[in-house]
Every structure is written in C-alpha cells, then in structure tokens.
Amino acid sequence: MIEINWLAFVQVFIAALIAAVLVVGFYALGLRMLVRAGRAPVVAPAEFTDAITVISEKEARRAEKAAAKAAKRSPLTTGQKRLALVAAYASFAVCAAAVLGGLLLIVFNH
Template sequence: MIIDWGSFLSVALASLVSTCVVVGLYALATRLMAAAGRAPQVDPVEFTDAITVVTPAEAAAAAKRARKAEKKNPLTPAQKRTALVGAYACFTLCCFAVLYGIYLIVPYFHQ
C-alpha cells in the first residue's frame, strides 16, 4: 500500500484552514452581536429532578448588569445596526461553509 503524502497533507491543511475559518466567523459573529447590544443570554431552566444551574436572584442580577452595560455602550445606533448586519453576514457565511462541507462529503449530491 502506497500513501500519497502530498494529498494527505493537502487534505489535512484544507480541513485545518476550513475549521479555523468557520470557528473564526462564528466567534466574530457572536462578538458583533454583543457589540450591537444583543448579547446571547439564556434564561435559567429549572429541571424537576436536577439541580438548578442559576438561581432567580443570580438571573436578576445578571439581567441588571446587562441593562447597565447596555447603557454604557459607546456605539451610536447606526454603528450598532452595522454590527448587527455584520453579525448576520458572518453567521450566514458560517452556515454556507458548513453546508458546502456537507455537500462535499455526501456522495448523493454528486450524482
């Protein structure tokens, strides 16, 4: 069995670069969402047979801190809107990159 190391290296490099691009786009989109004042915040969930992760007092304190930080945001409304559009663009590019990767992997799409 002969291994084509050049092809192996090119596939390894392509997967490494594409992974970095997808993760970088997602991180940038999340950062832009936070800059636009729409930071992702998950409400606490109570489970019937599990430990509550966040108490209601902690959730209220976190919401108060988020409102206070939003008031301190130095961006103008136009800059916030631009950051939000950029975030959606990054999420869209990330989605297309993942869909293209699935297209390349699944042979059914190549027939």
C-alpha cells in the first residue's frame, strides 16, 4: 500500500509557489529599474536557418533609437538613474540567489 505524506506535498507546493512569485517579481522589478535608469534592454534579432526572424534590423534600429530618445527625456537626475541601476542589479542578484538556493537544496538535500 502506498502512503502519501500530504503535509510534505503541501509544503513543497507552497515553497515552489513562493519561489516562483519571488523570482518573477524581482526579475520584473529589475527590468523596470533598468528602464528607469535609461538602459532599456534592446535585443538584436535572432537569425535562424529555417525560422522566421522575430524582428527585422530596421525594427531593431528603431527600437534602439526610441530607447535612446526615452533615456534623454528621462526626468530623473543622474543620482536617481544610478540608484535605479543599482536597484536593478540588486533585483537580478536576488533572482540569481533564489535560483542558486533552489539548486543547492536539490543537490545537497539528499
């Protein structure tokens, strides 16, 4: 007869839910702080052999130009932009720490 420890199941479910919310939340906060700091991430189009390119080079240049224009219009002072950039990197560090902590729990908790 197989017995299921439902309390352990609920604990793992709650821990996974909290970890997912934290990682996604801090990643979104980090991206938002990058934009506030005037460093909007612009991704170059990917070239695939048998796939459709996500955006063209013209669209990528337009996005870079729009990001540069938005950075010039920013009402933030230099210090505020620097603080937003530090907050963005701290948010990404929290994401990395959460993922690394989860991996360490998996590897060393046996």
